[in-house]
Amino acid sequence: MSLTPKKITERSGLVVNPVKTCQPIGAMYAALGINKCLPHSHGSQGCCSFHRMHLTRHFRDPVVATTSSFTEGASVFGGRSNLNTSMKNIWKLYNPDVVAINTTCLSETIGDDVGSMIASMDLPEGKTVIHASTPSYVGSHITGYSNMVQAMIKQLAQKDEEASNEKINLIPGFVDPGDMREIKRITKLMGIPFTMLPDTSGVVDSPMTGKYEMYPKGGTTIEEIKDSGNSKATIALGSFASEAGAFELERKCDVKPYVLKTPIGVKATDEFIMQLVKITGQEVPYALEEERGQLVDIMTDTHFHFHGKTVAIFGDPDVVIAMTEFVVSLGMTPKYVVTGTPGKEFKQQVDAILEDAGVEGVKVKNPGDLLELHQWIKNESVDLIIGNSYGKYIAKEEDIPLVRFGFPILDRSVQSYLPIVGYKGAMRLIEKISGALLDRADRDATEEDLELVM
Amino acid sequence: MSRSAELGTLEERKDSILRNSKQEKKDLKCDQNSVAGAVSQRACVYSGARVVLNPITDAYHLVHGPIGCASYTWDLRGSLTSGAEVFRNSFSTDLREKDIVFGGEKKLTAAIDEIVEAYDPKVVFVYSTCVVGVIGDDLAAVCKAAEQKYNIRVIPVQAPGFAGNKSTGYKAAGNAILELMDTNVTPLKKKGINILGDYNLAGELWILQGYLNRVGIEVNAKFTGDSSCEEIMRAPQAELNIVQCAGSMTLLAKKMEKRYGIPFVKISFVGIDDTIASLRKIAQLLGEQKIIDNVEELIKEEQAKVKEELEFYRQRLEGYSAAIYVGGGFKAISLIKQFNSLGINPVMVGTQNGKKEEYARIRDLTDEGTIILDDANPTELEKFMKERGADILVGGVKERPLAYKLGVAFCDHNHGRKHPLTGFVGAVNFAKELDSTLNSPVWKIIAKESGGE
Incomplete structure (x- = not known):
């Protein structure tokens, strides 16, 4: 039985099947990208439990965070004593190098000033505490990521009078560790020294050793974050998740910011690499040229599989914007583009891509939800859906193939280890997209129409 | 070395851990709030209420709060359904900053209106969350107004996350279920049994129901796994409540005993021994020789299999x-x-x-x-x-x-x-x-x- 009415009605109070979640989980994810950091959620224990559950399901790795465990008393008298007790217990029991505190809707609404609470605490020698204000009723999980990145820079980065450290700062955005590894690999191939912050590779994709490490090897070190103020430039990948941090560093330490798209597809990857070239004067090594050539070769070999295929894309703004550009470059027609994260820039950026490609009649919506996307599809279907696991309900009901992409993926594995960014990531996406389309063609082919060679 | 240091744990936690010793009888400290700063595996009041109520297949579960509370609990466990699919969707008011400042009642009213307009529901559960508990939206009043306006059930579930722990949420859910049961004032006729606290994960309820049917026991209502609102409304007419998940449903069973005079028994169908014991216990309580015999027959057959x-x-x-x-x-x-x-x-x-x-x-x-x-x-x-x-x-x-x-x-x-x-x-x-x-x-x-x- 379908629950989705075909008739679309205006809604002012109701969100059905969201394409976003709340700030604190984004802040928690960003905090996991700091070396030996324990994220701490200043609010009720349910929030922390839900965030850990969700991240654990996506990454299939242990995600550890603590909570102030608010009770009725704390919500009346404020959370100061809960935070003090928490910090005492954290140092004693878990001994991280850094604690990154995020607030929740509860602690924000009762007016807890976490900054001043920390200022009046005695920290043990060599320990660091940072904090970000992340009320759940503002923005989305992407905003929370952005706020935590901004907080780590604002509270830690410093500029020494000495000369620049010649490094480039890379803010990767809310992407998988596999993507962060790929961005680092490309930068290394260029021979450019860099700091990625935050960096969850080696944390939520840590290897099996038979030993549980509460603080795995990965993550940006405190020293590196401090030193980011001495870098030559910052490249922020994805304006929604990353530009606030880059601009903060410019304000604080005069490090020049460059805001680019998440490097998904040939064009956005070219732009990323060219930006590196412009800033550093380094040459593009043959290894990267070769990869690019391979990608274009693949796109040529397969272009007829994609041409004119219609697609619905939903998910987080930065990756959805970049994905829209990529599918357009494959000759596909994006028909619906949706994110739940608010912010005018989304429509501007997507519209610019579509206008550039001469694609018309595309429905672009933010903030939108999956009910509306489903209604659009019911009225006019598409050949493919690209989005997170929540797309499977629509995919199943409407019998449309789904390519899983973004966050969260709760029903498939391995994706967080492998990239969708860079030339290699684009190859992987082509394999996924063409695989989905051709599997469908095979499935739908009558016996006499089944082709061996496609 | 102190005992807690030996266990490598917090002083506050030492009474919550014990090494079993037949000589030294010591009670474990439990049923307490988590220690602040610990990596607790526990959830909140809202979570407890939501997991209990969510499997009601044809109810509209509307979360009044910021989006997170709704998104993390969207189809969060594999309760299977033989009927409606409504519960597998996520409905929320997605409260924003201006709602926190000016109050969220208007938005909630609009959301209920929009659900009614689009779906023609019979029952809507409206959950409060942490922030709603603090800004003081009058959930009960909004729900009541909607009930009167549309002549349907709109039941508030008071579940601000901070107001206790998961068990408090079970209680809130139990109250909401009672509220639903009180919809009908039909004369009570004792028949069949109710299954409480099986959430039909992977279809487990269907196995249990199958056994009961086979031995000649009529299932009057089951909640909340694979249940409908109508079925829950007729729960008061059963002659016995069997309680599978004791943690979430014992309190409700006690209340039903008091209010409707339905006795209850805790059972467990986890493992062969408990399954056999439970089947026998249910048959004994119903007291019909035919059923008692059938149970023995079933046990023999199933064990052999x-x-x-x-x-x-x-x-x-x-x-x-x-x-x-x-x-x-x-x-x-x-x-x-x-x-x-x-x-x-x-x-x-x-x-x-x-x-x-x-x-x-x-x-x-x-x-x-x-x-x-x-x-x-x-x-x-x-x-x-x-x-x-x-x-x-x-x-x-x-x-x-x-x-x-x-x-x-x-x-x-x-x-x-x-x-x-x-x-x-x-x-x-x-x-x-x-x-x-x-x-x-x-x-x-x-x-x-x-x-x-």
Whole structure:
């Protein structure tokens, strides 16, 4: 039985099947990208439990965070004593190098000033505490990521009078560790020294050793974050998740910011690499040229599989914007583009891509939800859906193939280890997209129409 | 060395952990709020209320709060349905900053209006969340106004996350269910039984229902797994309540006893022994000789069906050690018995929300030296699994990767279970699942890599 009415009605109070979640989980994810950091959620224990559950399901790795465990008393008298007790217990029991505190809707609404609470605490020698204000009723999980990145820079980065450290700062955005590894690999191939912050590779994709490490090897070190103020430039990948941090560093330490798209597809990857070239004067090594050539070769070999295929894309703004550009470059027609994260820039950026490609009649919506996307599809279907696991309900009901992409993926594995960014990531996406389309063609082919060679 | 230092844990936590000793009888501290700053595996009031009510298949579950509360609980566990699919959607008011400042009642009213307009619902549950509890929206008034306007049930579920723990949420859900039951004032006619606290994960309720039907017991209503609102409304006419998940449903059963005069019995269909005991207990309570005989017949038949397979797995599993970390004490007890019957020794047993009498029972059932713990954190789980040499952990979603990282096998006996673990067939599935993880070749690779074995 379908629950989705075909008739679309205006809604002012109701969100059905969201394409976003709340700030604190984004802040928690960003905090996991700091070396030996324990994220701490200043609010009720349910929030922390839900965030850990969700991240654990996506990454299939242990995600550890603590909570102030608010009770009725704390919500009346404020959370100061809960935070003090928490910090005492954290140092004693878990001994991280850094604690990154995020607030929740509860602690924000009762007016807890976490900054001043920390200022009046005695920290043990060599320990660091940072904090970000992340009320759940503002923005989305992407905003929370952005706020935590901004907080780590604002509270830690410093500029020494000495000369620049010649490094480039890379803010990767809310992407998988596999993507962060790929961005680092490309930068290394260029021979450019860099700091990625935050960096969850080696944390939520840590290897099996038979030993549980509460603080795995990965993550940006405190020293590196401090030193980011001495870098030559910052490249922020994805304006929604990353530009606030880059601009903060410019304000604080005069490090020049460059805001680019998440490097998904040939064009956005070219732009990323060219930006590196412009800033550093380094040459593009043959290894990267070769990869690019391979990608274009693949796109040529397969272009007829994609041409004119219609697609619905939903998910987080930065990756959805970049994905829209990529599918357009494959000759596909994006028909619906949706994110739940608010912010005018989304429509501007997507519209610019579509206008550039001469694609018309595309429905672009933010903030939108999956009910509306489903209604659009019911009225006019598409050949493919690209989005997170929540797309499977629509995919199943409407019998449309789904390519899983973004966050969260709760029903498939391995994706967080492998990239969708860079030339290699684009190859992987082509394999996924063409695989989905051709599997469908095979499935739908009558016996006499089944082709061996496609 | 102090006792807590010996256990490598917080002073505040020391009374929540004990090493089973037959000589020294000491009660475990439980039913407390988590220690601030601990990595608690527990959830909140809202979470407790939502997991209990969510499986009601044709109800509209509207979360009044910021988006997170709705998105993390969207279709969060595999409750199967034979009817409506409404509950697998996420409805929320997605409160924004201006709603927090000016109040969210208007938005809530609009959201209910929009649900009514689009879907023609019969029952809407409206959940309050932390922030709603603080800004003081009058949930009850908004719901009442909507009930009058549309002549449907709009039931408030008071569940601000901070106002207690998951058990408080169970209570809120129970109150909402009672509220729904009071919709009809039809004359009471005693017939059939109600099944309480089976959430139909992987279709478990259907197995239980099948057994009852076979022996001639009519199921009047089941909640909340695979239930409809209408079915819950007719629950008051049953002659007996059987309670499967004791943690979430005992309080409701007690209230139903008081209000409708329906007696209740706690049962467990986890494992062969408990299944047999439960079937017999239900038959005895109903008192009909025919049913009592049928139950014996069914037990004989079903046991014969699974005997060979269980023996096959027993041979493959005997000698392993297990750690248990589950939500409630009642389930932990069933699991201990089931492990014992498979020749597996439980060396660590913990629960998130166990009760005092349950922990006493756990002490009786386990060996000297078994670690028993309440509201444990990952550090403690790791420490005691290692120390006691557990080969497998039975737990929930957050424990799975922890076990794997330790090179320990894992079985999800919580929301994430994929095969029914109820009744006779469930006992075989459980053994099969233990075998598939304990005897997986992957552990050999890990052992080789970490230089062991």
